[in-house]
Amino acid sequence: AQSVTQPDIHITVSEGASLELRCNYSYGATPYLFWYVQSPGQGLQLLLKYFSGDTLVQGIKGFEAEFKRSQSSFNLRKPSVHWSDAAEYFCAVVASGGGADGLTFGKGTHLIIQP
Amino acid sequence: NAGVTQTPKFQVLKTGQSMTLQCAQDMNHNSMYWYRQDPGMGLRLIYYSASEGTTDKGEVPNGYNVSRLNKREFSLRLESAAPSQTSVYFCASSEEVGNTIYFGEGSWLTVV
Numbered sequence: 375a376q377s378v379t380q381p382d383i384h385i386t387v388s389e390g391a392s393l394e395l396r397c398n399y400s401y402g403a404t405p406y407l408f409w410y411v412q413s414p415g416q417g418l419q420l421l422l423k424y425f426s427g428d429t430l431v432q433g434i435k436g437f438e439a440e441f442k443r444s445q446s447s448f449n450l451r452k453p454s455v456h457w458s459d460a461a462e463y464f465c466a467v468v469a470s471g472g473g474a475d476g477l478t479f480g481k482g483t484h485l486i487i488q489p
Numbered sequence: 490n491a492g493v494t495q496t497p498k499f500q501v502l503k504t505g506q507s508m509t510l511q512c513a514q515d516m517n518h519n520s521m522y523w524y525r526q527d528p529g530m531g532l533r534l535i536y537y538s539a540s541e542g543t544t545d546k547g548e549v550p551n552g553y554n555v556s557r558l559n560k561r562e563f564s565l566r567l568e569s570a571a572p573s574q575t576s577v578y579f580c581a582s583s584e585e586v587g588n589t590i591y592f593g594e595g596s597w598l599t600v601v
Contacts, residue, residue, distance in 0.1 A: 383529075406587060417493075417579060417592040418532075464531065468587050477522065477547070477590070481531035 376401035378467050380480035387455050388488045395450040395483050397465030406468040407448040409439055412482075413461045421463075424448065435459070460487045491515050493593035495580040501599045502570040510565040510596050512580030520583045521563035522547075522590065523555060525576040532579065538563055539586045570600040 377400045387393050399405060406425050410418040422433025429441040439450045448465060465480040495512045502508055514521065522537040524547075534547030538557040552574060554566045563582075567574055580593040 408589070410592075415595075417594040420589060420591070423589055466590075468590075477534050477537065477586075479532040481529060 376405060376467050376478055378465050378478050378480035380463075380465055380483050382483045383481070384484045384486065386486040386488055389457055390454050393450075393452045393455045393459070393485070395463050395465075395485070397448045397450065397480060398446050399448065399465075399467045400446065401467060404443070407439075407441060408466040408468070409433065409437070409448075409450045410464045410466060410479075411435075411461050412464065418464065421450070455485075455487055457487045457489070460485055493580055493582055493591055495578075495593040495596050497596060498594070499597045501601060502567070503601060504570060504572060506570050507566065507568050508570065508598075509567075510578055510580070510598075511562070512564060512593060513562045514580075514582040514591075515561065516582060516584075516591065517560070518582035518584050518591075519560070520586045520588075521557065522581040522583075523553070523563070523565045524579045524581065525549065526579060526595075527576050535565065535578075537586070567598075570598075572600045574598065575600045 379398045381396050408423045409421040412418045421437050422431050424431050424441045432438050437452050462482045464482050493514045519540045523535040524532040526532050533549045536555040538544045541560045544555050556564045578596045581590045583590045
């Protein structure tokens, strides 16, 4: 079974600064990778996904992520954060073959934006 | 533009009571899921239904039952609620298992 590690439980960034949220996965084959964002009291919204092809993927709200097979990573980046980006961010991996083992989320990173 | 709709949004139960969380999706998705979210634990899969007529256990199925009523609806039942089931529950759906998952807005359940 695969796993997802988000090493940072909390991250604090100043408004306007750049952001990188880390995600490492453990899976034998090429997984499908996702980043979701959750605002307080809300459900999860898909930011971006990687299935195949170009390893740099663009998402909504100015976010991007890069799949690095050699590092088993799928880090999320944004060049300049806004106060509205404060939220919980989840990395997720899905096995391309499906199954319950394919539906795995990291424990999340809580992003705090300083004025 | 409804997507995934789940009810109720908030519920307080006494230990030992039963209840059913309802979920419906209007995206004609084949696969549906129930997750629970607890502080510091992320999201954990309770049950999923890969297609109409099938259900399978996820990571944390104990204490829960599910019914895939039809292609649109997937309900989660707590037969005898326990305080450990206090959580936020999310229903979700996807076209197929392994595709992008779309979430409902959550149901906050407290068991006292």
